Amino acid sequence: MAGPPVALPPVLLVVVVVVVLVSGVEALSNGLALTPPMGWLHWERFLCHTDCGDEPLACVSEQLFMQMADIMASEGWKDAGYQYICIDDCWMAPTRDEDGRLRADPVRFPSGIRRLANYVHSKGLKLGIYEDVGNHTCAGYPGSFGAYELDAQTFADWGVDLLKFDGCYCDSLEHLAEGYRNMSLALNGTGRSIVYSCEWPLYLRPFQQPNYTEIRQYCNHWRNFGDIFDSWDSIKSILDWTASNQDSLVSAAGPGGWNDPDMLVIGNFGLSWDQQVTQMALWAIMAAPLFMSNDLRQISPQAKALLQNREVIAINQDPLGKQGYRLSKEDNFDLWERPLSNLTWAVAMVNRQEIGGPQRYSLPLSVLGNGLACDPACLITRLLPTRAELGLFSWVDILSQRVNPTGTVLLRLEAPAQSRRALSGGRLPRPIL
Numbered sequence: 179m180a181g182p183p184v185a186l187p188p189v190l191l192v193v194v195v196v197v198v199l200v201s202g203v204e205a206l207s208n209g210l211a212l213t214p215p216m217g218w219l220h221w222e223r224f225l226c227h228t229d230c231g232d233e234p235l236a237c238v239s240e241q242l243f244m245q246m247a248d249i250m251a252s253e254g255w256k257d258a259g260y261q262y263i264c265i266d267d268c269w270m271a272p273t274r275d276e277d278g279r280l281r282a283d284p285v286r287f288p289s290g291i292r293r294l295a296n297y298v299h300s301k302g303l304k305l306g307i308y309e310d311v312g313n314h315t316c317a318g319y320p321g322s323f324g325a326y327e328l329d330a331q332t333f334a335d336w337g338v339d340l341l342k343f344d345g346c347y348c349d350s351l352e353h354l355a356e357g358y359r360n361m362s363l364a365l366n367g368t369g370r371s372i373v374y375s376c377e378w379p380l381y382l383r384p385f386q387q388p389n390y391t392e393i394r395q396y397c398n399h400w401r402n403f404g405d406i407f408d409s410w411d412s413i414k415s416i417l418d419w420t421a422s423n424q425d426s427l428v429s430a431a432g433p434g435g436w437n438d439p440d441m442l443v444i445g446n447f448g449l450s451w452d453q454q455v456t457q458m459a460l461w462a463i464m465a466a467p468l469f470m471s472n473d474l475r476q477i478s479p480q481a482k483a484l485l486q487n488r489e490v491i492a493i494n495q496d497p498l499g500k501q502g503y504r505l506s507k508e509d510n511f512d513l514w515e516r517p518l519s520n521l522t523w524a525v526a527m528v529n530r531q532e533i534g535g536p537q538r539y540s541l542p543l544s545v546l547g548n549g550l551a552c553d554p555a556c557l558i559t560r561l562l563p564t565r566a567e568l569g570l571f572s573w574v575d576i577l578s579q580r581v582n583p584t585g586t587v588l589l590r591l592e593a594p595a596q597s598r599r600a601l602s603g604g605r606l607p608r609p610i611l
């Protein structure tokens with residue numbers, strides 16, 4: 179299967195070669211999403227509210243995106259790494275214009291998308307938009323079927339920086355695959371850098387196993403599983419599904435292409451504090467794109483601090499780009515780990531018991547990283563739910579932590595300084611036995 183044409187300047191070419199060497203699987207060669215993209219996406223929180231008379235603050239309108247852009251730029255979100263302000267479904271007028279071009283709803287987006295993109299760019303942010311590979315979007319607006327090049331060019335002309343491409347109303351699996359490939363090629367053909375977010379595997383799965391080698395060649399990230407809801411049941415189902423499919427998912431992820439377990443719903447209504455901690459920790463372990471869907475105009479200081487936690491974001495954004503996985507599931511505890519650059523590991527202990535109080539989890543450090551994560555010693559920092567430097571541990575130690583029901587303890591394990599120096603000098607640390 180041929181990938182998109184590669185016509186890159188030398189610098190990008192170097193980046194692509196490095197990416198291919200690191201991940202081992204060829205990624206979409208647009209030089210984007212070398213770490214999981216971060217931003218804000220309207221869907222989970224604002225759905226398809228189109229009546230601005232009734233819901234002036236919660237309808238899908240240019241005002242909503244401009245307000246989010248103002249806050250993203252002024253309240254620490256941009257500095258923490260959140261960059262893309264993304265429009266989801268329901269932004270369009272019900273029909274194309276007389277030249278067949280897409281247009282925004284004239285009442286809710288009176289200035290048009292190009293002006294909105296200019297506004298977002300003036301804040302140092304980027305704009306994302308939504309379309310669909312089939313005849314209609316999931317909410318029934320005009321789809322891109324048969325107009326991939328025209329729509330890609332329209333988005334590029336408007337200054338769009340990311341496209342979320344849905345898979346509703348597609349009449350065959352052939353059209354689905356062709357459509358996702360063609361839109362990727364069409365975006366590349368515009369010459370504009372546009373992150374390409376797909377739902378290709380999600381729509382394929384009921385009928386056939388996705389070919390991730392191919393999907394990675396065309397998409398920067400891809401949804402595998404159903405829509406997230408603002409509930410613990412939804413978070414649990416995403417985690418369980420991801421863990422049961424990790425053999426095919428983990429190797430598909432890497433710089434340039436990521437599995438997308440859907441939006442962060444932290445700061446909304448449905449999750450307890452501990453469950454919000456679990457979502458943040460596990461989205462970091464899973465190397466997930468971090469798109470918040472919440473109302474940044476009204477968010478608790480606690481949720482804001484969690485979403486802006488630099489050390490947790492650094493795990494999510496680790497340049498090695500290896501997705502983490504569930505290591506074990508026993509006695510109501512799920513244990514996840516993720517290898518990071520610089521001999522560092524992230525570890526999450528999730529308490530799945532939904533009765534009683536905090537439970538103690540005792541972790542023999544020798545089980546982590548195939549025995550290597552703390553070999554012969556490691557410095558452990560707890561990052562969530564509260565930060566604490568736990569100190570220096572040896573390979574044979576057992577680390578014990580109390581974890582709240584449905585909550586998570588997120589740890590960072592680093593090799594002590596001398597081990598890192600030895601590694602950079604070409605000598606491996608000798609195990610202390």
Ligand code: GAL
Binds near residue numbers: 221266317344346404
């Ligand atoms: C779904 C998609 C959601 C949202 C919605 C819009 O299919 O998975 O994330 O985009 O369509 O109608």
